[in-house]
Amino acid sequence: MALGTTAAVALVGLSGHVVEVQAQLAYSVPGFVLVGLPDTALSESRDRVRAAVLSSRIDWPNRKITVNLSPASLPKRGSGFDLAIAVAVLAGSGEIPAAGLDRVVHVGELGLDGRLQPVRGVLPMVAAAVASGFRDVVVPTADVAEASLVPGVRVRGATTLADVVVLHGGTPRSVPDVEPVRPPRVGVEPRAAGDLADVLGQDIPRLALEIAAAGGHHLLFTGPPGAGKTMLASRLPGILPDLTETEAVEVTAVHSVAGTFDPGAGLMTRPPYEDPHHTATAAAVVGGGSGLPRPGAASRAHRGVLFLDEAPEFGQRVLETLRQPLEHGELVIHRAAGAARFPARFQLVLAANPCPCGKAGGKGLGCSCTPMARRRYLGKLSGPLLDRVDLQVHVEAVGKDGMRGAPGESTEVVAARVRAARAATRERLTGTPWTLNAQVPGTWLRERFRGRWAVLRPVDEALDSGLLSLRGADRVLRLAYTVADVGGRGEPTAADVGLALTLRTGRPV
Ligand SMILES: Nc1ncnc2c1ncn2[C@@H]1O[C@H](COP(=O)(O)OP(=O)(O)O)[C@@H](O)[C@H]1O
Numbered sequence: 001m002a003l004g005t006t007a008a009v010a011l012v013g014l015s016g017h018v019v020e021v022q023a024q025l026a027y028s029v030p031g032f033v034l035v036g037l038p039d040t041a042l043s044e045s046r047d048r049v050r051a052a053v054l055s056s057r058i059d060w061p062n063r064k065i066t067v068n069l070s071p072a073s074l075p076k077r078g079s080g081f082d083l084a085i086a087v088a089v090l091a092g093s094g095e096i097p098a099a100g101l102d103r104v105v106h107v108g109e110l111g112l113d114g115r116l117q118p119v120r121g122v123l124p125m126v127a128a129a130v131a132s133g134f135r136d137v138v139v140p141t142a143d144v145a146e147a148s149l150v151p152g153v154r155v156r157g158a159t160t161l162a163d164v165v166v167l168h169g170g171t172p173r174s175v176p177d178v179e180p181v182r183p184p185r186v187g188v189e190p191r192a193a194g195d196l197a198d199v200l201g202q203d204i205p206r207l208a209l210e211i212a213a214a215g216g217h218h219l220l221f222t223g224p225p226g227a228g229k230t231m232l233a234s235r236l237p238g239i240l241p242d243l244t245e246t247e248a249v250e251v252t253a254v255h256s257v258a259g260t261f262d263p264g265a266g267l268m269t270r271p272p273y274e275d276p277h278h279t280a281t282a283a284a285v286v287g288g289g290s291g292l293p294r295p296g297a298a299s300r301a302h303r304g305v306l307f308l309d310e311a312p313e314f315g316q317r318v319l320e321t322l323r324q325p326l327e328h329g330e331l332v333i334h335r336a337a338g339a340a341r342f343p344a345r346f347q348l349v350l351a352a353n354p355c356p357c358g359k360a361g362g363k364g365l366g367c368s369c370t371p372m373a374r375r376r377y378l379g380k381l382s383g384p385l386l387d388r389v390d391l392q393v394h395v396e397a398v399g400k401d402g403m404r405g406a407p408g409e410s411t412e413v414v415a416a417r418v419r420a421a422r423a424a425t426r427e428r429l430t431g432t433p434w435t436l437n438a439q440v441p442g443t444w445l446r447e448r449f450r451g452r453w454a455v456l457r458p459v460d461e462a463l464d465s466g467l468l469s470l471r472g473a474d475r476v477l478r479l480a481y482t483v484a485d486v487g488g489r490g491e492p493t494a495a496d497v498g499l500a501l502t503l504r505t506g507r508p509v
């Protein structure tokens with residue numbers, strides 16, 4: 001019996017696991033069996049591998065072929081195992097010298113014509129291979145740039161299966177001259193462009209954005225259509241700091257598996273911005289799909305901004321599914337073969353009209369909605385979602401005075417202040433598990449205010465008048481610290497607390 005062994009990588013969510021792919025060729029009734037928990041795509045892989053070998057004018061071994069993918073317990077999804085299976089078979093049949101192939105990771109889908117097709121998730125796959133001690137990977141030409149982002153590994157690209165045979169020292173009868181397959185990439189252009197200087201007036205909403213960025217607070221904008229809510233939200237990623245290297249790798253891995261990443265541009269170093277439409281399904285926001293699951297918008301927004309425009313128009317199920325990532329920072333996609341986890345630690349920005357017709361709020365002139373309809377509208381966001389939104393700000397359309405006023409500060413200026421504020425926060429929180437004010441629990445904050453109760457007078461008054469709940473009061477304290485950090489004051493003053501209250505209740509005090 002002849003053997004051929006090589007390696008591939010199985011992805012479960014973002015975590016890759018090296019899989020040994022071993023082909024046994026026995027002198028028995030000819031056949032081709034794959035063992036090791038293959039899903040449907042893997043069974044189809046059998047047909048593709050055979051067709052690709054024949055199209056490459058390589059003899060298909062006329063023996064009983066058993067390909068074993070181990071460990072068997074690992075769920076293996078998607079079409080990325082084709083190349084490793086073909087290489088193992090051809091090593092077993094002697095078309096490729098077998099020595100050392102077990103130390104090479106092969107990733108790629110085979111076309112029936114023998115061409116190698118790019119796959120999603122190459123970055124986390126190669127990273128996992130390197131973490132397991134592999135130093136040599138072979139990927140489709142279109143995936144070379146992405147694989148090469150992982151340091152410490154030799155990446156070789158191939159356009160066809162015949163290329164791979166040659167690369168390993170085999171000699172196919174002829175190597176067809178074909179164009180490499182170009183991967184279809186979707187949604188890679190940055191959508192959150194535009195500078196804060198474009199936004200005229202809107203002092204309080206602009207400040208809310210800055211506080212959100214500095215403290216990591218979730219944010220709700222309410223206001224009539226045309227007030228500039230969408231415009232404001234799209235400027236949040238621009239004032240967030242660059243991703244750290246670890247974050248960049250993590251974010252890029254998510255977008256690699258999603259197929260929304262342009263490897264030509266290198267690792268993603270800026271916070272992503274995702275703004276799913278309100279008609280989006282829960283699956284589109286959470287992720288899923290057959291084969292290798294795709295991360296949804298909430299995961300693609302990991303370490304960046306998830307913007308729900310016209311938030312009350314989203315389906316109730318979609319809004320409810322956001323609870324899990326808001327609480328745990330990840331999304332779990334359950335499948336019969338096991339769960340896939342994707343990180344989803346995003347900053348949530350919600351925009352909402354004050355009522356279905358959009359004209360309530362402010363003077364409320366011309367609103368034709370019943371009081372009941374008005375309550376129900378924003379009520380859709382209540383509970384689990386709004387509970388976590390520290391900042392709730394009303395945006396009114398700027399009048400002609402605002403339009404004629406001087407342009408506001410630029411993204412660059414505000415971003416610099418955000419960086420400084422975050423540094424101040426980190427210093428205060430040294431020795432705690434938190435780095436952003438939004439993460440700090442109320443008990444810790446109240447302790448710090450001990451002995452300085454006078455500063456909290458605005459909060460006491462708001463509590464007394466019923467404007468604020470106790471839970472809301474904790475959020476105000478949290479915001480007050482971010483206001484202080486942005487202003488370069490170590491501890492909040494009464495004015496900081498007052499401003500925090502405005503940013504929480506949407507009302508000046
Ligand atoms: N404060 C503002 N400064 C400059 N342009 C504004 C401002 N507010 C609104 N606009 C203009 O109005 C358009 C609509 O704003 P938009 O953000 O879509 O409002 P909303 O989301 O509240 O309905 C913007 O694209 C922009 O051209």
Ligand SMILES: [Mg+2]
Nearest residue numbers: 229230309351
């Ligand atoms: Mg809008």
Ligand SMILES: [Zn+2]
Nearest residue numbers: 355357367369
């Ligand atoms: Zn209305």
